[in-house]
Amino acid sequence: MKNYILILILLISCARNQSKRTSDKEDINIAKIDSTEIGGKISASSKKQSMQKYVDTLSIPLQYVVTIPLKVNKKKMDIRLRLSKSEDLAGRKNYTIPEIQEDTNGFLPKSAYECIEGTVELQHWQVINKSSYYDTYDYYKDKDFKENDFVSKKKMIFRNEDYNFISVTDVDNDGYEDLLILDLASSMRDNDMYQFYKWSEKENRFIFMPDFFDKAPFYGWDKTGKYLITGVSDTRERKLFKNKIVGDKLKTIDQCTEYAVSDKFCW
Numbered sequence: 001m002k003n004y005i006l007i008l009i010l011l012i013s014c015a016r017n018q019s020k021r022t023s024d025k026e027d028i029n030i031a032k033i034d035s036t037e038i039g040g041k042i043s044a045s046s047k048k049q050s051m052q053k054y055v056d057t058l059s060i061p062l063q064y065v066v067t068i069p070l071k072v073n074k075k076k077m078d079i080r081l082r083l084s085k086s087e088d089l090a091g092r093k094n095y096t097i098p099e100i101q102e103d104t105n106g107f108l109p110k111s112a113y114e115c116i117e118g119t120v121e122l123q124h125w126q127v128i129n130k131s132s133y134y135d136t137y138d139y140y141k142d143k144d145f146k147e148n149d150f151v152s153k154k155k156m157i158f159r160n161e162d163y164n165f166i167s168v169t170d171v172d173n174d175g176y177e178d179l180l181i182l183d184l185a186s187s188m189r190d191n192d193m194y195q196f197y198k199w200s201e202k203e204n205r206f207i208f209m210p211d212f213f214d215k216a217p218f219y220g221w222d223k224t225g226k227y228l229i230t231g232v233s234d235t236r237e238r239k240l241f242k243n244k245i246v247g248d249k250l251k252t253i254d255q256c257t258e259y260a261v262s263d264k265f266c267w
Contacts, residue, residue, distance in 0.1 A: 060137050065101070068147050072168055072177045073199055077107050079116065081147065083140075085133040093132040097121075108179075108197070111208050115181045115195050119165050122184040126150075156180075156220035158229045159265075163220075171196060171228075172245050179206060180218075190233040191217035198248070212250065216241075222267050227253070229267075240266050 068079040080101040085094050100117040102110070120128065126149070127139045140147070152163045165182035172178065179197040186193040194213065197206040216230040222242060228250060231240035238258040243250040256266035 060134055064137065064140070064145065066140050066145050066147050068150050068166075070151060070166075070168065072107075072179070075107070077103060077105065079103070079108075079113075081120065083128070083133075083136065094134075096128050096131075096133050096136045098128060107205050109206065109208050112179070112181060112195070112197055112206065115183050115185075116166065119182050119184045120150075123165065155225050157225065158220040158222055158267075160220070172198065172248065176201060187217070190238075192219070194218040209248065212248075214250065236260050242267065 063082060063084040066081045066083060068081060070077045070079060080103070082099045082101050084097045084099070086097050087094075098117065098120045100113045100120075102108075102113050120126075123129070127136055131139070150164050151166045151168060153168045154163065155169050156163045156167060165184075167180040168177050169180070170177050171180065176199040178199050181195045181197065183193045183195050193215075196209045196212040198209050199205075200207045213230060217232060219229040219231060219240070221227060222229055226244070228243045228245070229240055230243060230250070231238055233239075237260065240256050240258065241252045242254040242256075243252050245251070254267075258264070258266055
């Protein structure tokens with residue numbers, strides 16, 4: 001009887017130790033979200049910390065809205081950018097898909113929204129296309145879902161790259177702020193195309209001026225801020241035009257060519 005009790009105690013002890021060893025070394029498979037694996041395997045020792053991280057990830061919505069606040073001619077106008085998660089791309093990151101939601105006040109024509117949306121999709125310097133959907137969400141969550149880095153309220157001075165793709169400024173010097181929107185879909189390397197939207201006091205809205213730059217790249221204003229610089233660049237030279245505005249159209253008053261082999265600049 002004593003031998004039976006001793007064997008039973010040894011069996012229970014062995015089972016407990018075996019259970020403990022298995023628990024220490026076990027692997028835990030992390031769940032998948034929308035068929036995208038967000039984690040591999042983690043050891044039990046880091047289970048609590050890692051599970052908290054992925055619980056936070058699970059709460060990220062598949063769509064959310066970021067507001068681009070604009071204040072033009074003392075009027076407030078929000079451009080709403082709806083961001084959604086792309087489908088799984090063969091195990092790669094889930095990228096963010098931007099889509100413009102048109103406002104209901106009618107300040108901007110449809111072409112402006114199409115231009116902004118296309119530029120946001122193509123640009124590479126913002127967080128939207130550089131990071132995963134989850135990183136993008138965290139980025140905008142920290143900014144209270146507002147994006148102020150898209151907009152500049154100053155003139156783009158030629159050879160000064162410190163500006164963004166929506167510019168609010170009085171282009172034609174009529175006392176009202178206008179909009180310049182970078183059109184990346186129509187741009188080429190070193191030849192940025194812009195769309196010009198003039199504010200109409202009579203209609204209380206922006207009017208698209210499709211032929212304002214005559215399909216030429218716009219480089220900004222000269223150092224004085226009075227003249228608009230347009231031109232065309234290639235690897236060898238840059239042919240530039242200095243323009244003033246006459247009757248809502250550009251009139252060339254000077255032109256100059258810069259060469260890649262020379263350090264001489266125009267104006």
